[in-house]
Amino acid sequence: MRERSLAGRRITDAVVRFIAAASALAGIAFLAWILIDIALKGGTALNWDFFTKRTGPFTLPDTGMANAIVGTLYLTLAATIIGVPIGLLAGVYLSEFGKDSPVSTTVRFVSNALMGIPSILIGVFVYTLLVVPMKSYSGYAGGVALGIIMLPVVARTTEDMLNLVPNELRESALALGAPRWKATLGVIFRAARTGLVTGVLLAVARISGETAPLLFTAFNNNHFTWFSGNGAGRYFYDMREPTANLTVTIFQYAMSPYERWKEQAWGASLLITAGVLVLSVVARIVFRGKQYGHAK
């Protein structure tokens, strides 16, 4: 090997150190820049009207985002109802029953692949599957699209979390005579609870900022789509209708030529970013607070 002077080696080292530190600074600066811009530009748009009035044509002086905020919550809820139970059970299959069988290896690989499929393609898929036959954009279609995106995420995190539960716990439950389903749902799920909650929260955070899959499924709406009448239904959105949501509204408003709409798009961006970040932070705190084995 070629001899190199100590000074030369030290200089190379110092240069690399400098470049690495500068890169870190640049990366952080860029990302901080984005966050600060969103906070500043979005902050000015948030007012009482923003949270109480519905979206509407730009000619209306007092519009807000209220229907879109409610819509995003309902779409996320629908996706959670669709994606989480199926995802949890699929995760149970992978961790408890399938293990290394060819079927579960396939399921595992396909889950990973499905997570990598661009979300806009899920939107196109649900469009051809639900919107075309139903002849209308609908909240259901949006919920299904988001649910499909959640499904593999929940399945894989569930598998990972259940794998952390020591085998002795399974054996004890079964030795006491508990049937397999009871041992899984009552004992193993309870042991892995915090991990499962974390996984679900992260999956919810991931979909609540999605735009592309909603463009041709939930579409958008300038109205609150509550069920009519005086029953309990009036507290729920009628998901058979195109459903207002924050992200598609941001897209439409930001692409528009109207200053006021752009301002409101910044406001909505701040809201959705804050929501996603809070969810992610809560998920991490939950997970750190009480991981399996730490709590006794």
Place this chain on the structure above:
Amino acid sequence: MTILPARRMGRSMPGGSKPVVAQAEPTVHRNIADVFFRLLTGFCGLLIVVLMAAIAIQLLVNSQMSLKEFGWRFFWDQTWNPVTREFGAASSIYGTLVSTAIAMIIAAPLGLLIALFLVELSHPILSRIVGSAIELLAAIPSIIYGMWGLFVFAPLMQRMVQPALGKTLGVLPLFQGPPMGIGMLTAGIILALMVLPFITAVTRDVLLMVPPLLKEAGHGFGATMWEVTRRVSLPYGMQGIVGAMFLGLGRAIGETMAVTFVIGNSHRISPSLFESGNTISSAIALEFGEAVQDPLFKSVLIELGLILFAITLVFQILAHLWLVRLKRKEGK
């Protein structure tokens, strides 16, 4: 009679012995419930496979009209005229590959350097703070990056970055043309920002897994930090780092909203990175709305989707095979 797969219980329970049942329940009922539970979970697992197949089939079926109309020429034709109903995918495929390439050229070395800083240079407390900040930034929705790119970053590109690049590197066709702010280069940079947290986080984890003993041995010889990194850490973690790059690439290639805002949506292939372009996902996002009126146009966009699906699937399979190889090697 046992209700368990033998391999899980093999260690602690002698095979074939009946578990002691505290509350006597009829065994038959329990078995039915267990069989049902097992089938239910298996069904949910298989549902994921079925969904994936259904996505492929739906994309294939719904792009039939376009496939028949344009055939193979779709891939290298860059015509895009919704009025005369002439379509080709060349500009979209080109834009997808070029914007992803720009993103990776920027984000891959930058992510590696930041990971190096976090693992080797910074104080552990700083490293933890910066590390979790980066993980959180990976959670920011892509539409936010897109909007910021359009309103804040593109004007800056137009006023400062593009004129400067034109002056210094303008001899290359890549950096010629009027500075417009939006365009292929801007889209690539925004994409790079989006995948940067992702690549950094995974690369950092890989570098953290290098056994300290190996690194200490290097330092014991009097090697500098960079020499240890280059000769010990990077070779040790190379396969994991390649995996991280694959993941970043997979994200960049199908990313929609971050690109849609800043790419300019033009279906002309231009050698200049300052010019507008389009990617498969941006074309679908921007034009699907008007395409629903025209079955052929819609079918064309769905065929674009099918191409994107195929590209991402190929990358997923490559990443998978890579990981399998990695595991087999470790097993030796």
